[in-house]
Amino acid sequence: MAVKEKPKKTGQRKRKPKILAVINDACTGCGGSPICVTECPVDDCMFEVVNPDAPNFIRIDVDPLLCIGCKKCTSKGPMDTFLEGCPWDAIDMIGLEEYEEKFGELPY
Numbered sequence: 001m002a003v004k005e006k007p008k009k010t011g012q013r014k015r016k017p018k019i020l021a022v023i024n025d026a027c028t029g030c031g032g033s034p035i036c037v038t039e040c041p042v043d044d045c046m047f048e049v050v051n052p053d054a055p056n057f058i059r060i061d062v063d064p065l066l067c068i069g070c071k072k073c074t075s076k077g078p079m080d081t082f083l084e085g086c087p088w089d090a091i092d093m094i095g096l097e098e099y100e101e102k103f104g105e106l107p108y
Contacts, residue, residue: 016106017069019093021046021062027090029058035083036073036091042066046073060090064099064106 021036029048030036037046037060045066051059074091077083085091100106 013066013068013108016096016108017067019069019071019095020064020067020099021069021071021073022092022094022099023060023062024090024092025053026088027051027059027086028088029060030087032058034060035077036060036086039072039076041070041072042068064103065108069093 029051034046034048037048040046045063045068046060047063048058049061051057071093074085074093075083096106
């Protein structure tokens with residue numbers, strides 16, 4: 001199974017967002033067609049990684065240095081349908097302060 005490596009940072013946001021997308025353990029990778037990756041407006045912000053709990057499957061990860069906190073990964077579905085979150089509840093939008101407490105301060 002070919003899985004993409006974490007991309008190199010391609011852009012830089014102007015300021016830290018108030019909230020960030022964080023993928024939790026419920027992520028299934030949507031069978032290789034994750035809508036969250038498609039709907040994210042920032043190139044390479046969301047990407048596929050090997051699921052450590054099920055190596056034959058993928059899951060999604062988010063680059064916290066690229067996430068702008070727009071929530072499109074949780075609200076836009078195929079053909080402009082509206083979602084009330086990831087179908088698997090695998091994306092948590094958490095406040096910047098909480099994120100930095102848990103994962104360390106972001107450089108910008």
